[in-house]
Amino acid sequence: MINLKKIKNPMPEQDPQVRARNFEEVAQGYTAEMAINEAMRCLKCRTKPCTGGCPVMVQIPEFVAKVAEGEFEEAFQIIAETSALPRVCGRVCPQENQCEGVCVRGVKGEPVSIGRLERFVADWHAEHEEEMGELLRYEDALRAAPANGKRVAVVGAGPAGLTCAGDLIAKGYEVTVYESLHKPGGVLAYGIPEFRLPKSIVSAEVDKLAEKGVTFINNAIIGRSETIDELLDEEGFDAVFVGTGAGLPSFMNIPGENLLGVCSANEYLTRINLMKGYLDDYDTPVPPGKRIAVIGGGNVAMDAARCAMRMGAEKVYIIYRRSMEEIPARAEEIHHAIEEGIDFQLLRNPVQILGDKDGRVNGIECVKMELGEPDASGRRRPVEIEGSNYILDVDAVIMSIGTKLNTLILDTTENLAANDRGGIGTDDGAATNRPGVYAGGDAVTGAATVILAMGAGKTAAASIDDYLK
Numbered sequence: 001m002i003n004l005k006k007i008k009n010p011m012p013e014q015d016p017q018v019r020a021r022n023f024e025e026v027a028q029g030y031t032a033e034m035a036i037n038e039a040m041r042c043l044k045c046r047t048k049p050c051t052g053g054c055p056v057m058v059q060i061p062e063f064v065a066k067v068a069e070g071e072f073e074e075a076f077q078i079i080a081e082t083s084a085l086p087r088v089c090g091r092v093c094p095q096e097n098q099c100e101g102v103c104v105r106g107v108k109g110e111p112v113s114i115g116r117l118e119r120f121v122a123d124w125h126a127e128h129e130e131e132m133g134e135l136l137r138y139e140d141a142l143r144a145a146p147a148n149g150k151r152v153a154v155v156g157a158g159p160a161g162l163t164c165a166g167d168l169i170a171k172g173y174e175v176t177v178y179e180s181l182h183k184p185g186g187v188l189a190y191g192i193p194e195f196r197l198p199k200s201i202v203s204a205e206v207d208k209l210a211e212k213g214v215t216f217i218n219n220a221i222i223g224r225s226e227t228i229d230e231l232l233d234e235e236g237f238d239a240v241f242v243g244t245g246a247g248l249p250s251f252m253n254i255p256g257e258n259l260l261g262v263c264s265a266n267e268y269l270t271r272i273n274l275m276k277g278y279l280d281d282y283d284t285p286v287p288p289g290k291r292i293a294v295i296g297g298g299n300v301a302m303d304a305a306r307c308a309m310r311m312g313a314e315k316v317y318i319i320y321r322r323s324m325e326e327i328p329a330r331a332e333e334i335h336h337a338i339e340e341g342i343d344f345q346l347l348r349n350p351v352q353i354l355g356d357k358d359g360r361v362n363g364i365e366c367v368k369m370e371l372g373e374p375d376a377s378g379r380r381r382p383v384e385i386e387g388s389n390y391i392l393d394v395d396a397v398i399m400s401i402g403t404k405l406n407t408l409i410l411d412t413t414e415n416l417a418a419n420d421r422g423g424i425g426t427d428d429g430a431a432t433n434r435p436g437v438y439a440g441g442d443a444v445t446g447a448a449t450v451i452l453a454m455g456a457g458k459t460a461a462a463s464i465d466d467y468l469k
Contacts, residue, residue, distance in 0.1 A: 008111075035117055038067075039112075042105070043105055050103050055452050063121065084162060088197060088201065093449070096332075126204065144170060146172055157184035159457065161179075164440070167457070173465075179217065184218065187450065223413075228434075238436065243453070245442040246423070255352040259361045262396075272307050287398075294316065294400055302318070303333075305398075317344075318344045322379065347368060367385065368385045370382070403446075416437065423439075
């Protein structure tokens with residue numbers, strides 16, 4: 001007899017054939033009944049390994065228990081104690097490698113769908129917030145610390161910066177967030193597609209921070225318009241947090257990368273997501289293509305490939321030099337991409353991009369690979385198979401092989417030390433070698449996940465509070 005308690009409750013999704021041509025959210029979310037049934041699978045472990053697996057330490061068994069009881073608002077309040085962006089995290093966190101990866105239920109069955117439950121709870125709260133408005137505002141006011149007269153500047157309105165700002169405003173600080181783009185959100189706004197994370201959710205989270213008193217200044221490139229030293233010495237801020245991310249694209253330096261029709265995934269996704277290139281009433285130029293090759297195997301590559309399909313491509317390839325076992329993207333992302341018709345060219349590596357007489361892409365030459373001995377990352381190193389070259393007929397190429405750290409803050413901040421990865425150097429508390437200057441997220445570690453950046457923002461907020469006290 002099948003033990004239904006060991007089997008996850010599936011989440012409704014759009015049909016692959018339909019969703020591959022629209023930007024509406026793929027996953028439809030749990031109903032209340034589904035959420036309660038899934039929450040009842042939790043074993044309520046006293047050791048709480050799931051909480052230990054969460055970078056922001058959400059009290060998972062406690063909120064899941066409330067869901068099982070149908071107490072959805074109480075569940076939300078437990079999550080909100082430590083997570084500033086639950087609607088975001090419930091959608092984009094790699095839970096399979098974090099909280100769900102250490103769930104005891106997963107030892108002999110399937111782990112509890114913690115991420116889906118977090119999403120349900122946060123969405124339920126958002127849907128009912130207006131009717132509970134006065135009560136919630138009253139409770140927020142009770143929790144808020146009185147203004148302490150200290151001012152903190154946050155550089156970058158991505159997940160690290162938004163989390164740091166949210167924690168500091170709740171502690172009574174006056175917080176100003178400087179964002180280089182025309183809209184806050186960072187990678188949440190420009191990187192993650194609408195079908196995975198609706199931009200209305202990002203805007204709503206930013207609006208909540210603004211309502212609590214956070215000031216947002218957009219189109220402000222710190223290091224150009226003002227320096228970190230000027231924020232401290234001339235603007236009068238008592239501390240600064242740097243959460244500028246790692247947004248410089250990487251390229252392979254192979255022949256043909258300068259052809260028309262080649263772009264980075266950063267540019268492609270920014271034009272579609274932040275600049276609304278997927279909407280007919282926005283005149284946003286997006287690199288065209290009917291047959292598109294996306295180079296890389298991470299989440300960004302999956303996002304670019306799935307966006308390309310939705311933008312009207314007839315054929316989209318993912319070219320990745322290792323096998324499916326080594327591919328770094330989330331399992332759900334890969335599953336969705338396959339369902340939507342993306343062609344995975346695995347154990348393949350581009351050697352040159354081909355062009356026509358007008359300098360436009362008309363093909364890409366690849367070589368087949370096989371896996372050799374493990375490299376420094378622990379994954380088996382791909383080795384070329386001599387004489388295995390072949391050509392794919394494509395008219396656009398999107399490079400998604402990672403990002404590099406932007407050194408603008410390091411270059412323009414006197415005596416600010418770097419770490420061995422080229423990012424801003426910090427201690428375990430997010431403090432740099434400059435008093436009053438803190439940093440976290442991708443600006444320190446290089447490209448990582450949204451939830452890790454949020455964890456860094458929380459750590460920095462606590463350290464800044466200790467410093468200014």
